[in-house]
Amino acid sequence: MPLLARTIMTPLAIDVRRGAVADLAAILADGRISAGGDVAVVVGPGQAEKIVELIRPTLRSADIFTVTGGTLEAADDLGSKLRARSYDAVVGIGGGKTIDVAKYAATRRGLPMVSVATSLANDGIASPVASLITGGIKGSYGVHIPIAVIVDLDFVESGPDRYNRGGIGDVVSNISALADWELAREVRGEPVDGLAASLSRMAAEALICHPGDMSDDAFVTVLAEGLISSGLAMAVCGTSRPSSGGCHEIMHAIDAIFPGTASHGELAGLGALFCTFLRGDTVRLRQMSACLARHDLPRLPSDVGLSDEQFVEAVQFAPTTRPDRYTILEHLAMSPAQTRQRLADYAGAISDLD
Structure with a gap:
């Protein structure tokens, strides 16, 4: 055989x-x-x-x-x-x-x-x-x-503590990226690579569950290995899908419209949390929010110096940054008014978690 x-x-x-x-x-x-x-x-x-x-x-x-x-x-x-x-x-x-x-x-x-x-x-x-x-x-x-x-x-x-902590947001965003990949499979029949998804998910889960911080070598090692695993996941399937979904569309949109706002990882984590809220996944929202808060990473637009209107503009522009990608943003196809309302609901949900 x-x-x-x-x-x-x-x-x-x-x-x-x-x-x-x-x-x-x-x-x-x-x-x-x-x-x-x-x-x-x-x-x-x-x-x-x-x-x-x-x-x-x-x-x-x-x-x-x-x-x-x-x-x-x-x-x-x-x-x-x-x-x-x-x-x-x-x-x-x-x-x-x-x-x-x-x-x-x-x-x-x-x-x-x-x-x-x-x-x-x-x-x-x-x-x-x-x-x-x-x-x-x-x-x-x-x-x-x-x-x-x-x-x-x-x-x-x-090195600068803020930039290193940003990597936490990038790894945590894998959870949202994988949910977007599954959505694309359900709606468009897009194939999902199980090995790539496993590498990406394990990296995020290990980081979310680790009680340490950037002063702890054991935690920093898990973060480094998580970033490496995320990179390997992309190499396995030949696409950034296992680590990039609506979260990174929002990040790229903010980078394009409001350059210099925050680091890659900080924006990826913020985008992932918002996209997770849009999916209605309260369990993941709680886990991811707690992790980002524990490491002093942004969870609201105001945390990176953006007004609600600026964030709404970025969310509206986000799908154009990856025209071939199907995520929760393309799935909902929200109008500016709908995005504004969902952002207000999101801010309330984050407040309730604190």
């Missing part, structure tokens, strides 16, 4: 711990990624000096490139520089913008990419997607999944 299975691209190494950046040469060698350290190391301007100081003693053959801004132009410019000589891999060290630039440039050059995260703002650290700005608008570009994913808890601890 033939054995039916599928081959799934996953990282050769996943390492979440303190001191990982300093041990980068050993990690690359042990993973058979680069024995001699002939890699292109991509860093952001904020932490470049500290990172170079840590890796230079053991990665003497590496070339260091500093990139600024998560733009398509920066990624193309980096890609041009990577033609200078042969590299075993591209190593992106930093936050989401730096890693996305490195992912895109590495993919265009046909090089494996190692993702070394120094912050936990969103699930891009392990996803097959690069979010880059071009013409003032952020777009999503398909890229190769990182060949290795490393998270250095020392850097995470010393």
Whole structure:
């Protein structure tokens, strides 16, 4: 009897711990990624000096490139520089913008990419997607999944607490994204990948149920692994569906209309909570609201400085950010007046939960 299975691209190494950046040469060698350290190391301007100081003693053959801004132009410019000589891999060290630039440039050059995260703002650290700005608008570009994913808890601890906490909102939003995926299956017959859904759901459940906070290494490790699992879920099914639904449509809409409002994860968590309310799922609403409140993450438009009218405008615009996606927002197709009323009801429901 033939054995039916599928081959799934996953990282050769996943390492979440303190001191990982300093041990980068050993990690690359042990993973058979680069024995001699002939890699292109991509860093952001904020932490470049500290990172170079840590890796230079053991990665003497590496070339260091500093990139600024998560733009398509920066990624193309980096890609041009990577033609200078042969590299075993591209190593992106930093936050989401730096890693996305490195992912895109590495993919265009046909090089494996190692993702070394120094912050936990969103699930891009392990996803097959690069979010880059071009013409003032952020777009999503398909890229190769990182060949290795490393998270250095020392850097995470010393980074901006608000951005790291934002990653919690991004993982929690998986619950809403999966509900939207199921809705699309029921209404439009869209197939749901069970393995991808399982990886995404486990990441969110582990985080929601964990009693710790960002001062606890055990909790931060669960958060990091949750972000990685979310990225792997997207790689498994070849789409962002397991981690992106109406929640991310709202997030992208706010980013487009009111840029600079809040971080990716903060807006994803807020969008997920609102979409969960629209579905009438009171059990999930209570669980998600408690988690976001426990970690001081936004639950109302006013928490991110938006008026009700601005949020209504974003919800109305949200479906246009992903025209091919079916979520609770497309399903309800609310008018501005209906959205305004549902937002008022939502605010009352959140108040009742406190």
